[in-house]
Amino acid sequence: MSATVAAPTELAIHRGGARRMGFFTDTTTCIGCKACEVACKQWNDLPADGSQFKKGGSYDHTGELSASTWRHVRFVELLEPSPPLQQEALGALRASSGALPAIPAAGELRGSSGALPAIPAAGELPDLIAMAEDVGSKWVFMSDVCKHCTNAGCLDACPTGALIRTEYETVVLQADVCNGCGYCVPACPFGVVDRDPIDGRAGKCTLCYDRLEDGLEPACAKACPTDSIQFGPYEELVAQAERRVGELHRRGLDGAYLYGAGDEPEHELAGGLGAFFLLTEAPERYGLPAEADSPVQENLFAATAAALGAGLLAAAAAALTFAISRRGRGIA
C-alpha cells in the first residue's frame, strides 16, 4: 500500500522527509462529549453554533460540518424503543415501587472488612440493561471531520489555488487566497467544506497545519478523552486500526469495519482517506457515502469532451444553416 499518494498536477508544499499524517477516528470508543468540537473551535478561533437543536429528531446542537464547524460529533440514534416496550420498562420500575438499592458512594464502597458489599441477587431487580438490549435502541457517535482525501474533489475544483496539498498530504485552505467562489462546496462528496455566509470564504479542517508545523498534535485529538480520535503517521494508524478491527471481530462485533483505509485499490474511497474511521453500521447511518471519489476526476474528461464537441458542432451547424439558407434563396 502506498500511503503518500497524490495527483502529480496538484499544488503542493514539498518538504523532504515529511510523512503522511492523519486521523483515525474509532467510533467504538466515542462517548459523544463533543470535546473535539470545542477544542477545534477554540484553537481555530471559530464562532459557536448556537444552542438550538439543528438536526431533525436528534439531540445535536451542531447539525453538520460547516465553514465554522470543522469537527462535528454526529449523534446517530438507532431504532427508537417502541412505546409498548417503554411502558413495560416503566411498569417494571413501578412494580419495584421505584425502590432501587442506593448505589454506595465511592468512600463507602468497601466495608470495614474491606470486602465489597453484597450485590442484590438477580431477579430482585428488573434487568434494565437486558431490556434495553431487547429493545435494540442504540446511540452511536461519530466525530466527523474533513477526510483529507487522496483524490480531493475540493482541491481539484478550486479555481484560485487557495486549496493546496501540504507536505503531510493533507488538504489545507489558504484563507488569504480564497475568494469565496463556492465551487468546492458541491465538489466535496462528503459534505465537509462549506462557505461561511458572513465571512464569505470557504472553511474546513486543516488537520491543525499550524500545530503540526510546531510539533503539536491537532487540537481535537489532543482533547479527546477516550482517544476515539487518534493522530499519527498514516501507515502506523492504518496498522493500528486494522488490529482494532481484528480485535473487535474476535469479540463478536462482526459489523466493525474501516471506512477509508485498508481497502483494495479498486475499492478505495477517494483514493484513500487521510482521516479514516472505524464504523459499526452501514455508512449511510453516519451520513457518509458508501463509495466516493473526486467528482472532478470522475467526470471532467467525459463532460468536457461532450461539451467541447457539442460546442464546435453547434458553431459548425450555425455556419451550415447560413449556407443552406443563402443557397435556397439564390442570393449571392
Place this chain on the structure above:
Amino acid sequence: MPDGGELPDGGELPDGGELPDGNSLASSPGGERRGECESPLGLPVEAPEPEPSEEPPSSTAGRDESWTADHDSATRDDTPALGTRGGPASWRRAIEGRAVALARPAWGDAGWSYLFGRDTNYAAVEPDPGEVEAASLRMRSETTPEPVHGPVIHAPVWTWEVPLYFWFGGVASGASFAALAADIAGDHASARVARKVSMAAVLPAPVLLIADLGRPGRFLNMLRIFKPRSPMNVGAWCLTAFSGAGAGAVAADLVGAPRTGRALGAAQALLGSYLGSYTGVLLATTAVPVWARSRVFLGPIFICTATATGAAATRLTLAAAGQAEDHPTHVALSRIEAGAILAELTLSALNERRLGRAGEALAHGTPGRLSRAAKTLVGGGLVLPLIARGRARRPAQNLASVLYLAGGLAFRLAWVEAGKASAHDDEAVALMARAKLTPDESLRVGTEQRAVSEDRPPLADSGPLHAVREWSATIGRASLFVERLISRVR
C-alpha cells in the same frame, strides 16, 4: 475560568445563583423542576413532560431557516482572537527560534494513551489476510442502504447571479456563432451587428460572477493560476479571452479594419464553443446527483440553449435595425433558433428518461415548475411562427425569439435549482454512491493514476516556472490590495 479552575469561595455560580441541592443542575433555567422524583436515585417514575424548547425538532423542515437565523452577523461575534477581522493575525513566539511549550519531536505529545496498554486488548489481534478489506466491502456494498442520516453533501451556495451569468454567457457565445456564420456566408454587415450583440451580452458576465463571490474584492484571484483541472478556472480564462477577442473585434469593426475584425470574431466563436458549454461541465463535475449523472448531456444541452438564445438576440437586434424579413440571414437565424431549441428539448428528454431517481430533482418543486415553464415558453416559440399568417408573421417571429430568450433563462434557473434540491435529497446521494441511482451506472469510470508524492518533481525556482510563481504572487497581492481598497472606501 481563572487559573486553577476553582469556583470562587462560597461555590457561587458566575451569575450569582446558588445551588440549592444536588439536583438543581438538571432543572430548567427558571428554577422549576421537571417531573417528580420519588425514587431514592432521583429516577423519575412518571415520564416527565419535557420542556418544548429542549426537545429536538421532529423533522428537518425549517432547519435551514433557523440555521441562517443563528448565523447572521448581528448575533454572531466574529471578533478574532488575534489581530483584526479580515486582517492577518499577529503572533510572536515567546523565544524566537525555540519550539513551543509541549512540543515533542515527531509529535511525541500524541503518544498512545492508556487505550494501548497490554491489559486493554484495544488492538490486540492481527487480522487475517483480507479480513479488513472484506469487512469494509461487506458493509459498503452488500448491506442494503439503511435510512440515511443526512445531510451527506452540502448544497451549492450559488444564488441567482450564477444562472443569470450562464444565460448571458450563452447569449454571448451563441451570438459569436451567428457572427462567424454570417461572415462565412458573406453577410459582413450582419456579422458586425452580431459581434456587438455578443459583446453587449458578455459585459454583465464578470459583474455577475464577481457579485456571486463570497469575497468579491478578490475576484482577480480567479486568474492567479492556470488550472486545466478546474472548469471554473478554465472558464474564467476563457471568459477573459472571449471578452478580449470580442472587444478587439468590435473595435476593429469600428475603426474600419474588417479583416482583423473577422479574424478576431472567428477566434471569439472558437472560444465561445467552450464558453457556452463549460458551464455544463462546471455543474457536472460536482457530487450533486442530478448534475453529475447528466455529465455527458449537460454541456450539449447548455450549448443548445446558448445557440438558440444567441441567435434570437441577434435576430431581434437585426430586426430592430430594419433588416427585411426574407433576408437570408434572418431566415438562417430563425432556423438556428428553432433547430437549437429542438435539439435542446430532445437532449433534455433523453437525459430525463435515463436519469431515473436523480431526475426527481428536476421534476418536482421549484426546479420542476421552472423546467415546465421553460418547456412551455420554448414550445410556444416553436409553434407561433408556424401558425402565424400574413402580416402576423413578423411579430410572431419576434415574439418567438423573446420566448426562446425567456425559456433559456428558465432552463438555466431550473438546472441550478435542481442541483440544490438534488443535494438535499440524501437518499439520491446515497444511491449514487452505491451506483444504484441511474440504470447506466457503467458510465462511471475510474480516476486517474496517482503518483507517489516523493516522485513529484520539485518545482524549479528558475526559468518559466519562476515567472509563473511571480504572476501568482502578484495577483494574490493585488487581490488583497483591491479588497482593502474597497473596505476603506466603504
